[in-house]
Amino acid sequence: MGLPMARNIAKAGIEVRAWNRSREKAEPLSEEGVAVLDTAAEAASGAGVILTILSDADAVLDSMEGSDRALAGAGDGAVWLQMSTIGIEGTERCATLAEEHGLPLVDAPVVGTKQPAEQGKLTVLASGADEAHDRCEPIFDAISQKAVWLGEAGTGTRMKLVINSWLLSLVEGLAETVAFAEGIDIDPAQFLETIAGGPIDNAYAQMKGKMMIERSFEPAFKLELAAKDARLVLEAAQRHDLDLPMLDAIRSQLEEAAEDHGEKDMAAAYLASAQKQPARR
Numbered sequence: 433m434g435l436p437m438a439r440n441i442a443k444a445g446i447e448v449r450a451w452n453r454s455r456e457k458a459e460p461l462s463e464e465g466v467a468v469l470d471t472a473a474e475a476a477s478g479a480g481v482i483l484t485i486l487s488d489a490d491a492v493l494d495s496m497e498g499s500d501r502a503l504a505g506a507g508d509g510a511v512w513l514q515m516s517t518i519g520i521e522g523t524e525r526c527a528t529l530a531e532e533h534g535l536p537l538v539d540a541p542v543v544g545t546k547q548p549a550e551q552g553k554l555t556v557l558a559s560g561a562d563e564a565h566d567r568c569e570p571i572f573d574a575i576s577q578k579a580v581w582l583g584e585a586g587t588g589t590r591m592k593l594v595i596n597s598w599l600l601s602l603v604e605g606l607a608e609t610v611a612f613a614e615g616i617d618i619d620p621a622q623f624l625e626t627i628a629g630g631p632i633d634n635a636y637a638q639m640k641g642k643m644m645i646e647r648s649f650e651p652a653f654k655l656e657l658a659a660k661d662a663r664l665v666l667e668a669a670q671r672h673d674l675d676l677p678m679l680d681a682i683r684s685q686l687e688e689a690a691e692d693h694g695e696k697d698m699a700a701a702y703l704a705s706a707q708k709q710p711a712r713r
Contacts, residue, residue, distance in 0.1 A: 433542070434485040435461065436549040437515075437575045442466050444574035451475035451502075453491070472496070473505035481567055482506060482535075483513045488660065489522025496529060503533055510535060511567050515556075517541045517596070519664035520671065523589040538564050539585040541592040542576070545653040553577040557595075559588035593668050596661045597679065599636070603658070604682045604701055606637050610644045611705035620645050640699040649696035656694030658701070659686040 434450075435458065442448045442464045451472045452458035458468045469475045472495050476482045482502050486492045492514065496502045506512075512535045514526050523539055530537035538560035548554050556572050556579035565581065572579035582588055613620040624641050627633045643649055662683040669676045689704035 433546070433549050434458075436546070437483075437485060437554075438466060439464050440552045441571055441574045444570065446570060446574065449475040449479065451495075453495075471500040471505075472502040473500045476502040476505035476510070478507055479505075479510055481511050481513050481571060483515060483571070485515045487516070487657065489516075489518040489525055492516050492518055492522070493525060493529065496526075503529075503535070506533070506535060511538060511564050512536065513538045513540060513568055513571065515540050515542055517592055517661060517664070518589070519593065520586070520589060520668050522664075523586050527585060536561055536564050537585045538568055539588045540568070540572075540579075541588055543592070543595055547652060548577075549575070556580070557582060557588040557591045559583050559591075560585040590668070593665050597665045600658060600662050600665065600682050600686070601678065602634065602636060603640055603698055604685055606641055607644060607685075607699075607702035608705050610641060610702055614706070640697075643697060643699040644702040649693070649700040651695065651697040653698050654694060655686065655696055655698045655700045656690045658698035659683070659690040659694070662686050 434452070438448050438450050438461055442461070448461070449467045449469055450458045450461050451469050451474070455468065455470070462468050484492050484495055484502075486495060494501070496512075498504065512526070512530050514523070514537060518526070526539075527537050538558060540556050540558040540560070542554040542556055544554035552575055554576045556576045558568065558572065558579055559582045569579070582591055609623070610620040613623050620641065624638055628638065662679070666676075666679050666683050669679060685704050686701055689701045693700040693703055
């Protein structure tokens with residue numbers, strides 16, 4: 433996600449300096465006029481906004497803390513724009529760190545996968561202090577088709593968890609529906625054709641359903657990350673004493689599928705259901 437986001441920010445005429453834990457993955461940005469640097473501290477030096485977009489809370493915090501990390505280069509007046517999906521506890525850890533260093537935190541995870549990121553059509557779920565809005569808006573304009581401000585920092589993360597709960601339920605429900613159709617001798621492609629255009633149709637189901645039927649799982653969003661997101665949703669539910677057994681079952685299915693297919697698209701959740709079906713005669 434970070435690569436296309438950085439590219440679109442640079443194309444919008446905003447100066448961008450980039451750092452990645454694996455430098456070679458960021459090198460293509462140099463063709464866009466982005467300075468790819470050896471340390472996070474160098475990238476953050478003099479920056480008005482420090483943007484993090486990484487896989488989990490530990491990776492985010494590791495990018496910020498240390499003698500050569502972003503906080504070491506952060507100057508007075510910088511804003512920390514944290515756009516990774518890291519859950520409630522992870523966001524609280526970031527908020528504590530930001531407060532310790534006098535750095536305003538904008539919690540702004542995104543909705544969307546590889547293609548929307550490349551097209552600058554993500555949805556940003558922003559939350560943070562009002563005075564940070566103007567600093568972040570040009571970045572949001574460059575990477576998104578919609579940005580909503582939801583309140584104090586942390587609200588964006590909670591909204592992302594709610595959206596992920598629905599999205600993961602949809603994908604796992606579709607995976608089992610496709611496996612069920614195949615198991616009772618119904619062509620799942622006919623199922624998708626039958627619901628197309630009606631009130632129970634869903635564009636995401638059509639897209640992911642086709643991938644499941646064709647067993648084609650070029651990753652737009654990796655299954656291992658979907659399993660991580662399911663864990664974050666369940667952790668939030670448990671934290672608030674919510675009894676949501678379907679979420680626990682979804683987490684279990686995604687983790688099982690991710691053991692063998694984690695690098696594939698999240699639609700590969702289907703494989704965990706399909707492999708449990710009896711051999712057809």
